[in-house]
Amino acid sequence: MNEAFSFRLIASDGAARRGEIITPHGAVQTPAFMPVGTQATVKGLAPEDVRATGAEIVLGNTYHLMLRPGPERIAALGGLHKFMNWPPPILTDSGGFQVMSLSKLRKLTEQGVTFRSHLDGAIVDLTPERAIEIQALLGADISMQLDECLKLPATREEIERAMQLSLRWGERSKRAFESKARTGYALFGIVQGGDDLGLRIASARALVDVGFNGYAIGGLAVGEPQVVMLKIVAEVAPVLPASHPRYLMGVGTPHDVLEAVARGIDMFDCVLPTRNGRHGMVFSRFGSINLSNARHAADPRPLDEQSNHPAALIYSRAYLHHLTKANEILGQVLLSTINLAYYQSLMAGMRAAIATGRFADFHAATMAGWEQGDISAM
């Protein structure tokens, strides 16, 4: 496999899109959900188990991997795909988001950002050029430009300054990426602009002028109301070219994903299915379920007898409750797996619905299930 990156729009249904991304490591059907492989592992799952949930692409975190084990080491070991034994496509973020959320003593200049590692206190420089170099060392099929992720609320002035800086970093990222001549690999730009619609649209237009293989919307799902996020998505998506994939970074709950697909988004990543799974929470056709709740203690039913994943079929709720209460690793692993499988089945359902012009029906039926809620045992 070494096909050039491409995106093909297969069908549309309203603003919702059914597409296919081709990468050097294989194809990805969209709308796609990317499990997060923070430290070169989707927490708790072996790669074949990630694949078995239906995932076709995972996300790797540049910030974490640059600090440990280091991109040069991963490159020497054959790249991230080989290192983590995940042959399918990988998208890596640029590290910008974690620099803001995890590191200390950040110093931001036009050149880039300097920070202290949260692991050992080492001083680290990250520039747009270094972010691209790291992602090339990792061997990412899709690289992301470095951007400045602002904490909200912020003044319009601050938001505009950060958005403009991100734009200039986008241009530098593109130059750096092109200098690597990684034929067939892709670079995405990132729309910023906080909660200011005008700045968001200006950012999107300017990025399209620069020209990327795909466009992400960053800096959302950071605490703002869902309605604000969806409004921005709805306004920004049409500004982006229909011929390119659109990626809403760090989003979100199943409902966030459903609504963002309805507004024209093709790609998502989020830690929620694994993080919540490690804490006894599952997402299901009937909304979210807290397995540590005592009502499950004697319940012999599986989590979802209609699931297409064995983990949701084989084990009783009583057993999953027990593992959760006993804080057993297997409970964390099974619930993470069940959540990832549910997200993937949701994506598959949306893809099929869009392809056949039934997205509105699928949307309504999915919402009805979530609103109905989980049915307790007698």
Place this chain on the structure above:
Amino acid sequence: MNEAFSFRLIASDGAARRGEIITPHGAVQTPAFMPVGTQATVKGLAPEDVRATGAEIVLGNTYHLMLRPGPERIAALGGLHKFMNWPPPILTDSGGFQVMSLSKLRKLTEQGVTFRSHLDGAIVDLTPERAIEIQALLGADISMQLDECLKLPATREEIERAMQLSLRWGERSKRAFESKARTGYALFGIVQGGDDLGLRIASARALVDVGFNGYAIGGLAVGEPQVVMLKIVAEVAPVLPASHPRYLMGVGTPHDVLEAVARGIDMFDCVLPTRNGRHGMVFSRFGSINLSNARHAADPRPLDEQSNHPAALIYSRAYLHHLTKANEILGQVLLSTINLAYYQSLMAGMRAAIATGRFADFHAATMAGWEQGDISAM
């Protein structure tokens, strides 16, 4: 499946024995190593992954399961096999060992032991009869008598008192077991007597007079030198009937297991492969290896290119080192799996060697590998 319990001695080589145990849930080839499923899960592994390491039987802990989720609940849910989705045989201990090691405020009488739960402080009574009842509720293929596990060092008087109490509890356990009329299921007696050979032999003879389906040696591997343990095993094993399986409880390292098989033991259980795996330590043909050691950080080699388990073949030492340093769940899971697979391959090697009269050669070759030690990367 509901065959009556039986043991068949297939071959002997010196004192080492190759046999087969038949239980209501299937056959177990001996010498056998039983992974420990403390809280109705072998820590970190799904049941199919335990099976894939080669395990044919697991151990369940009566103490843990009686406190959470409770034997009546497990029985209502169809028994332990169904609860944890492990159809093959299960042996349960009697709870005596954990009462001594984990609980507080123990009060020992002729009748039984009263203790405070380490989970919620509840006062719990455990008698020989209740221990048998719990194991019947769990549905164990092999139940163990309740015994008093003494902490060493102790006076000869104390050791003899505890041994005699354990004998009387053994008789009561047998009466209680027979009253349950669990056709085809098995009850094992437990030899006690501390580090006193005379008391050990007296205990063994008295147990044989009572008559059990198999005989365990308890109260060893609790800190005494290996040479003391092996001396007791060597002296006690010949006192036990050749027609019945012999189980050395809570043992041990691969070397302990190898030497105990050489002295006539058929069954083992131990938390070492999973506990050590969760802390970056693996057992291998070349001795134990600490994956957190920096020498593995850039090593592209698999842990053991001759392993018959994918986890030891697919991932590089560098990746396993990374997961260990990053304290990732997947590292704990993979190293636990690799350790269990190594134990099972060691058992399989011993079984094949005994069957063909090559046990001495196998013993020497295995020892030579461990003594050679791990070979570092260039």
